[in-house]
């Protein structure tokens with residue numbers, strides 16, 4: 001049934017042959033009646049990863065895609081499944097996670113009559129957070145549509161695409177899809193790189209801002225080599241969703257805040273700003289970015305046309321960083337520029353061991369407990385500044401978070417990263433964030449993933465408390481989260497858990513979580529200190 005397709009085959013056979021050819025043999029899904037014809041007699045060489053809610057399905061696919069650098073394949077249940085998935089689809093779009101999302105549709109013969117489970121305008125529903133969406137006009141076009149969706153998803157910037165598939169299409173006759181090689185990366189214009197090299201050579205105090213694209217393209221070492229060749233300090237772009245520069249490197253300057261004034265202050269004083277693989281810039285709070293009117297050249301290297309075209313100032317050089325960064329470095333004369341003064345950022349003193357536990361102390365101990373090679377996935381909004389201070393990351397591919405601002409990504413994302421990387425993963429997550437897609441933990445148990453889930457329980461939406469201060473909002477409802485028992489929640493899904501309220505309990509729980517062969521949850525009861533997220537807005 002699922003062997004090599006003949007000149008005339010079924011949509012189902014042609015699709016499985018196509019997926020094999022593309023290496024898409026892991027399917028993230030949640031099934032319903034409209035998907036059963038696809039799942040029928042499931043081939044032994046395919047893996048089906050079940051998520052119990054579609055936000056988790058897409059979040060897991062995103063983590064898998066970003067950890068492997070390969071496209072993920074998703075199968076959802078009609079409009080309801082896509083609807084549940086939309087928040088994390090938005091995040092996958094912003095994360096530039098390559099994935100083909102398919103969704104079952106009611107059988108074509110019923111569609112005119114508003115059937116149960118029929119999706120109206122199915123291809124419209126996930127827009128605009130998919131790069132391409134289609135419900136093919138004919139059943140026979142489904143495999144070719146999936147092939148096209150794959151090509152679009154894996155053209156930079158990567159992102160999700162969508163194919164709606166009526167359930168009777170799977171048995172229809174069609175021709176096999178011709179295999180095609182796909183080399184989507186395009187190098188930047190050499191003339192533009194020569195101009196950037198000239199600007200860099202002429203600058204006395206250049207600065208780099210690096211974003212997630214270098215890591216995504218496997219161009220991290222090329223980025224470090226370029227920074228060292230220029231001798232410039234490197235900031236990471238606001239809300240970067242992956243490691244953007246090794247944080248112990250002497251040229252690492254810090255993480256830019258998503259505030260126009262803060263970005264401007266950090267970069268003012270430089271006579272050239274080179275932004276590699278990031279928007280110019282991602283802001284969260286309003287304000288004036290004087291830098292844009294200061295006449296300082298801002299050069300942005302990116303594959304993202306949307307990010308390049310929406311930048312308010314500067315020059316954009318479109319093209320792959322993997323190809324562009326080494327080409328630019330090769331054009332640069334050896335610099336006689338004095339290297340930047342070492343950053344006045346001494347290692348922070350270890351936080352005090354106290355009860356109740358403080359977040360900085362918990363993160364300091366987490367760093368000590370994490371075995372080498374552990375990948376960190378984070379969604380703990382108010383603890384970001386403390387994480388940056390006490391949990392520096394240095395390894396390319398060693399850190400993931402989301403670029404969108406939408407919570408509910410972290411836990412399924414961590415499950416996907418663990419599945420895709422085959423490595424131990426630490427998921428650092430807030431109590432609020434955990435509750436958006438907790439069922440991803442069940443998948444981690446079923447897949448026996450070495451995943452330590454560290455829930456920072458401050459009994460509420462800490463970032464909202466902090467943000468209320470920034471916006472001078474008082475007495476807002478909906479911010480406290482009493483009565484949640486994360487250890488019991490984990491146990492209910494077959495995952496062991498421990499609660500830590502003292503420094504000793506914390507060390508013991510972390511040691512157990514990081515030596516477990518499967519997932520384990522550690523609930524850390526932290527004090528309610530309100531973090532400062534924006535000291536300048």
Ligand SMILES: Cc1ncc(C[n+]2csc(CCOP(=O)(O)OP(=O)(O)O)c2C)c(N)n1
Nearest residue numbers: 380381382406407430431432433461462463
């Ligand atoms: C889907 C979604 N809903 C709501 C928000 C608004 N929001 C931003 S931060 C935050 C609080 C997160 O709380 P928690 O995960 O406990 O982490 P903490 O802020 O306490 O560190 C909320 C609700 C969001 N970003 N995304």
